[in-house]
Amino acid sequence: MNSIRKINHVILGAMILMGSSTIAQEQDSVQEAPRKPTMRLKVDGIAAVIGDYVILDSDIEKTLIDLRNQGASPEDVTRCSLLGKLMEDRMYAHQAVQDSLLVSDDEVNATSDRQIQQLIQQVGSMEKVLEFYKKETIEDFRLELYEINKLQMLSQKMQQKIVGEIEVTPEEVRQFFNRIPEDERPVFGAELEISQIVKIPETPEAEKQKVIDKLRQIKADCEDNDASFSVKAILYSQDPGSKSKGGFYSMSRETPFVKEFKDVAFSLQEGEISEPFETTFGYHIIYIEKIRGQELDLRHILIQPEIPQSEIDKARAELDSIRRQIQEGKYTFADAALNFSDEKETKFDGGLLRNPINFDSKFELTKMDPTLYNQVRNLKDNEISQPILEPDPRGGPPKFKILKVTNRFDEHEADFARDYLKIQDLALKEKQFKAIKEWMAEKIEDTYVSVGAANRSCDFSNDWVKEQ
Structure with a gap:
């Protein structure tokens, strides 16, 4: 299961933002095959067919090159594992269409536009983006990106339908944990609990x-x-x-x-x-x-209204004063957060930050947002940071904040009571994984699936090769 997640993660990154500009050719191949069947098969063989979707040999080879250029190891992403993932995506997309889980052209185009803007920010211009992806025109690039995104969005909608209502009860979490042999229980890395007090400069x-x-x-x-x-x-x-x-x-x-x-x-x-x-x-x-x-x-x-420098300076000075009063013992950090912080999401919880992944109060060091990690990594116990100016990544007004590490937890073997939320998440993922496997097995039986002769010896995680 871990290897499958690793493959999914690497492939998704390649296909969506950094990605392969090759795996979205199935519509072209379906249209061209009737006109030039012999030439098409000689030049670019068909690796597999899933319902209405065709996967070409070139889709696999070129995507493998893209992935390995991005640092994926041959052990993580082999030709067979990649083909299996591409077939899964097309099965989801095919069934999404059958179940009328459609995505509009506007949704797809909006996603493509956001990705293009991100790419332009990364490399500097649209011309450099086209050069990087070896595209002659922006229209060619948009068309290919459109096909990639449409397939991915259909796939995601179908997967969400399969697992969207799955939940785990506390008893299921307990049973899941007890099934793990003691010598195989997961080890959770060092963690921090972090609190903050925020001041937002006022807009006149x-x-x-x-x-x-x-x-x-x-x-x-x-x-x-x-x-x-x-x-x-x-x-x-x-x-x-x-x-x-x-x-x-x-x-x-x-x-x-x-x-x-x-x-x-x-x-x-x-x-x-x-x-x-x-x-x-x-x-x-x-x-x-x-x-x-x-x-x-x-x-x-x-x-956005302009915020005068005088208001920015005032917010910084207020945080300096709050920090000093905490250090002098006039307030605890939690009391100061409740009384003075401008951030509603944290002030009523003593300024305690929540992990956006699972809403737990703990942040595992190896998985922390790099910006937050750099802001707290050198803080000692009971030390309060200097005021930090932080732009709003969503485009809102900037803010000042002071941070404190309120708890440290060393690397440790999973403990049911202490790590319940993490164990609950693992139990939920296992249940979702089983539901996906059962759904996939059922749909493979009910859907037209053909795997090319050269790929039938692959050790797929699903039974794609039907009895002839």
């Missing part, structure tokens, strides 16, 4: 009003003078995720946008522009381009 009301007035002016220009909302978004929006595409997003009620944004978006009619409204990211206006049932095509403009 005058700066907020400037932004509101600007957004109202843009709204009026679009409504009264037929100005292009898309052009206005390109010119003025401060949302890095949508600015380059005219503020465009496609969303449903399940899309992970903040509540205030979704509430406004779903209150508007097609063609309507909202009044300016505030979220944690700043001030927005939304234009509804199209309503498609429970989905919206919209454009929006985000503008």
Whole structure:
């Protein structure tokens, strides 16, 4: 099971962001095969067919090259293990279509756009991206990325349907733990509990009003003078995720946008522009381009009020004062967090941070976010960091914080009471894995599957090779 997870992780990274530009050719191969069957088979053999999907030999070979160029070892990703993973993905996607678990073109394109923006940020320009992936035009690159993302999104929807409602009871967790031989119980690495106190520089009301007035002016220009909302978004929006595409997003009620944004978006009619409204990211206006049932095509403009340097200096000074009072014994760190921290998510828990992976209070050193690790790695027991200025990765206002390591836990063998949340997660993963295996075995029996003769000797984790 661990080796399968490792393969999945490495392959997903290659296919989505760093990735293979080759595994999305199944539609081309299906279309071309009737026209040039003999030439196609000679040049590029068919490794496997899963329902309506074709996997070519070149898909495997070129993806292997991409993965190994990224550091994957031959032991982790062999030709057979990779083919098995590609067949699994296509089985999920095939069954998703059968079960009407569809993804819209807008969803796929939005994902592709985000990935392209990330790649441009990494290498510097679209020209360098095309050069890296050996593509002549951005249209060619977008088309291939579209096919990769569509297949992955269908696959993910199907997997989520299979395991989405699976839960484990406390008794199942206990039984899972007791089944593990004592000499095989997992060892959990050294961990930390970390608390923080946050101060967010205040935005003056005058700066907020400037932004509101600007957004109202843009709204009026679009409504009264037929100005292009898309052009206005390109010119003025401060949302890095949508600015380059005219503020465009496609969303449903399940899309992970903040509540205030979704509430406004779903209150508007097609063609309507909202009044300016505030979220944690700043001030927005939304234009509804199209309503498609429970989905919206919209454009929006985000503008953030300027925070004067005087307010930034004030927030730092306040944290300095709080830090000093804790060191002098006037407050405990937890009391100071409750009384002074601006972060609602942590202040009522003594400033205690929660691990975003499992919401536990412990952070395993080898799995910590690198930025957080670098901020706390040199802190001694009872030491409080100097104020740290931290930009909001989601685009909201920056904040200052002070950090303290409130508990340290050495590397240790799993203990049921102490590590219950981690053991619960392992038990859930095992139950989900069994459900996936049972589902896959059933669908292999019910779906057209053909594995090329050269690949039938592979030791697949699933029974892909049916009796002839």
